[in-house]
Amino acid sequence: MHAYRTHSCAELRASDVGQTVRLSGWIHRKRDHGGVLFIDLRDHYGLTQIVADQDNPVQKLLDSLKLESVITVTGQVVARAPEVVNPKLPTGEIEVAAREVEVQSNAEELPMPVSTEADYPEEIRLKYRYLDLRREQMHRNIMLRSAVIASIRRRMIEQGFMEFQTPILTASSPEGARDYLVPSRVHPGKFYALPQAPQMFKQLIMVAGFDRYFQIAPCFRDEDARADRSPGEFYQLDLEMSFVTQDDVFAALEPVLSGVFQEFAEGRTVTPAGEFPRIPFREAILKYGTDKPDLRNPLLIHDVGSHFQGSGFGLFAKIVEGGGVVRAVAAPNTADKSRKFFDDMNEWARGEGYAGLGYATRKAGEWGGPIAKNHGAKGMDKLADEMGLGPDDGIFFAAGKEAEAAKLAGAARTRVGEQLDLIEKGAFRFCWIVDFPMYEYDDETKKVDFSHNPFSMPQGGLEALETKDPLDILAWQYDIVCNGVELSSGAIRNHRPDIMYKAFEIAGYTREEVDRDFSGMINAFKFGAPPHGGSAPGIDRIVMLIAGEPNIREVVLFPMNQKAEDLMMNAPAEVPARHLRELGIRIVEPS
Numbered sequence: 001m002h003a004y005r006t007h008s009c010a011e012l013r014a015s016d017v018g019q020t021v022r023l024s025g026w027i028h029r030k031r032d033h034g035g036v037l038f039i040d041l042r043d044h045y046g047l048t049q050i051v052a053d054q055d056n057p058v059q060k061l062l063d064s065l066k067l068e069s070v071i072t073v074t075g076q077v078v079a080r081a082p083e084v085v086n087p088k089l090p091t092g093e094i095e096v097a098a099r100e101v102e103v104q105s106n107a108e109e110l111p112m113p114v115s116t117e118a119d120y121p122e123e124i125r126l127k128y129r130y131l132d133l134r135r136e137q138m139h140r141n142i143m144l145r146s147a148v149i150a151s152i153r154r155r156m157i158e159q160g161f162m163e164f165q166t167p168i169l170t171a172s173s174p175e176g177a178r179d180y181l182v183p184s185r186v187h188p189g190k191f192y193a194l195p196q197a198p199q200m201f202k203q204l205i206m207v208a209g210f211d212r213y214f215q216i217a218p219c220f221r222d223e224d225a226r227a228d229r230s231p232g233e234f235y236q237l238d239l240e241m242s243f244v245t246q247d248d249v250f251a252a253l254e255p256v257l258s259g260v261f262q263e264f265a266e267g268r269t270v271t272p273a274g275e276f277p278r279i280p281f282r283e284a285i286l287k288y289g290t291d292k293p294d295l296r297n298p299l300l301i302h303d304v305g306s307h308f309q310g311s312g313f314g315l316f317a318k319i320v321e322g323g324g325v326v327r328a329v330a331a332p333n334t335a336d337k338s339r340k341f342f343d344d345m346n347e348w349a350r351g352e353g354y355a356g357l358g359y360a361t362r363k364a365g366e367w368g369g370p371i372a373k374n375h376g377a378k379g380m381d382k383l384a385d386e387m388g389l390g391p392d393d394g395i396f397f398a399a400g401k402e403a404e405a406a407k408l409a410g411a412a413r414t415r416v417g418e419q420l421d422l423i424e425k426g427a428f429r430f431c432w433i434v435d436f437p438m439y440e441y442d443d444e445t446k447k448v449d450f451s452h453n454p455f456s457m458p459q460g461g462l463e464a465l466e467t468k469d470p471l472d473i474l475a476w477q478y479d480i481v482c483n484g485v486e487l488s489s490g491a492i493r494n495h496r497p498d499i500m501y502k503a504f505e506i507a508g509y510t511r512e513e514v515d516r517d518f519s520g521m522i523n524a525f526k527f528g529a530p531p532h533g534g535s536a537p538g539i540d541r542i543v544m545l546i547a548g549e550p551n552i553r554e555v556v557l558f559p560m561n562q563k564a565e566d567l568m569m570n571a572p573a574e575v576p577a578r579h580l581r582e583l584g585i586r587i588v589e590p591s
Contacts, residue, residue: 001020001022001074004024005022005072006022008043008045008046009023009047009091010043010046011045011046012077013094014093014094017077017078017079017094020099021096022074023041023048023072024043024071024072024073025041026042026069026107026134027039027041027042027062027067027069028040028041028047028068028114028115029067030062032063036051037051037062037063040115041071046090047089048094048095048096049095049096051078052097056097056099058098065106066107066110067114068107069103070104072102073096078096078097079094080094080095111128111131112125112128114134114135116135117135120132123567126553126561129557138554141543141554142557144555145543151264152216152260153216155255155256156237156256159256161213161239162210162214164205166195166198166202166215167201168218169192169194170193171192173199173200178222179193179221179222180194180221182194183584188584194220195218196220197217197219197236198219200518202534203493203521204524206242206529206530206532207525207529211241212242213534214237214239215238216236216238219234221234224562224564225560225561228552229541230560232560234552236536236538237488237536237537238534239252239253239536242532243530243532246434249492249534250478253480254274254276254430257537257542258272258273258276260546261482264546267426268427269427270428271428271429276480277295280434281434284433287300287301288413289409289410289411289412290407290410290484291433291436292433292481293484294414294484295429295430296483297413297417297422298422299413299417301327301329301406301409301413302329302386303325304397305319305324307375307379308320308375309321311379312374312379313370313374315399316375316399324402325400325401326398326405327406327408327409328383328397328398329395329409329413331394331416331420332389332420334361334392334394334420335363335391335394336392337361337394342359342361342369345359345415345416346359349408349411352408358371358396358397359395359396359397362380362389362391362394363391364391364392365391383395398412428482430480430481433480436451437452438450438456438459438503439506439507441471448471450507452489456475456494457491457492457495457499458474458475458476459474459475459476461499462502465499465503477489478491487541488537490533490536492531492532492533496529497522497525500522501514543555
């Protein structure tokens with residue numbers, strides 16, 4: 001018989017009754033029923049009930065052990081009485097009558113419970129993450145993550161993609177976040193950077209003549225934590241393809257993402273491959289107030305500024321005449337809502353840092369509220385007809401500068417959808433956001449800069465760069481969004497040195513700066529580069545969505561806290577002075 005187990009703790013069935021077996025695992029729960037001790041023994045695979053009565057010599061040992069101690073039990077499989085069969089467990093028809101018990105490892109008093117899914121302080125969960133991971137939901141999430149990655153890898157290989165690994169120690173690159181720097185002992189005073197993404201390397205793989213590349217790539221960014229991104233590091237499905245258009249990239253990626261979500265959907269609906277809506281960036285900002293729209297929400301934002309030109313509602317009239325906008329979001333079937341619902345929405349907007357959220361109520365076609373009173377019933381009826389509203393639909397208004405009004409309207413659209421329970425349940429709704437602006441005007445630096453990815457091909461190529469207003473140039477850039485979460489950014493790349501020099505010139509870079517900062521890429525392009533493009537969906541976000549978790553830390557094995565600290569391993573930490581001397585580094589205390 002094997003030293004530790006003949007079966008896993010999820011394997012035994014009624015057909016095994018009478019067998020002598022050996023199981024190993026953790027003591028999950030203990031129950032004493034009238035001198036009969038029951039133990040739920042847990043391993044990676046599941047639970048088996050162990051039983052020892054008061055005449056059994058091993059009962060005293062089992063009773064003395066704390067929860068989460070690791071034991072090996074040898075005994076006989078017996079059938080449970082019909083009235084105590086547990087239909088919720090695969091092993092619920094049997095139990096193992098213990099004959100021998102060997103203690104493999106004694107557990108001390110636990111700092112947090114393992115046998116319950118009750119919420120527990122994050123600090124404790126992260127410090128004792130190995131205990132947290134023993135809990136059923138967390139264990140299931142990490143197993144799901146493994147299965148999702150395996151599914152993605154299989155689907156990519158089936159499409160002819162080849163998996164390569166790119167360097168971890170590299171040079172700093174302008175990805176938009178701070179780099180993690182690694183000092184070089186061999187080259188004092190010089191530093192490597194951990195890659196924010198394998199962007200330049202994957203393009204160089206195309207230049208090297210490989211046709212389809214992918215990897216499950218680690219990326220490192222020194223940025224603050226968010227619900228949909230862990231600080232420090234994250235993983236993405238990094239992919240690149242040669243001789244492709246935007247449509248080709250979409251055709252390759254949609255079956256992978258849709259297929260993975262369908263595989264683990266468990267009854268939830270998924271946008272089929274080939275049917276992902278394509279929404280231009282400017283349309284997304286207008287209709288949804290964001291470039292990450294949640295298409296489960298049926299509400300749309302309307303531009304209603306023209307209705308308030310010369311209006312009796314002077315505030316909106318003044319905003320429109322001054323070049324601002326007024327955006328409106330419907331509040332369907334709110335005739336039965338009290339004034340408090342609308343006032344609470346206004347207070348919520350103020351709490352988010354906005355001046356406020358205007359509104360108009362409507363009941364059986366009758367308007368209420370200061371905006372409707374000043375604008376007039378006829379004007380409100382005309383506005384409501386244009387929005388397609390019914391006689392019991394209210395309206396919320398966001399007014400001001402275009403960017404700020406769009407942002408508030410987008411947030412209000414989401415909140416109204418949640419408050420009125422309008423969000424479609426049990427669905428994954430994908431879309432592409434396309435036609436991003438190549439450039440934007442930076443109010444702080446008072447100059448034109450890249451808005452998204454500096455290595456993207458401008459639509460119209462060199463001619464567009466030479467003849468168009470930079471703020472009118474669109475790029476072959478795209479994002480894929482699911483349920484309001486951005487899963488990836490991507491682009492058709494700028495593979496021509498002449499176009500790249502011109503694109504960077506518009507953003508204020510000299511030819512010498514491009515040669516210095518992007519020497520690896522620009523030099524490679526001078527020796528023949530294919531048209532190429534790709535994308536990089538976030539693995540952590542994919543698993544978070546499929547698992548239905550609100551925070552990405554719930555699907556990462558060993559995440560940091562919001563301060564980018566690893567409480568379990570005590571990182572970051574000070575290092576001995578001799579290490580600093582070897583690296584030629586002196587610590588400068590912050591002022």
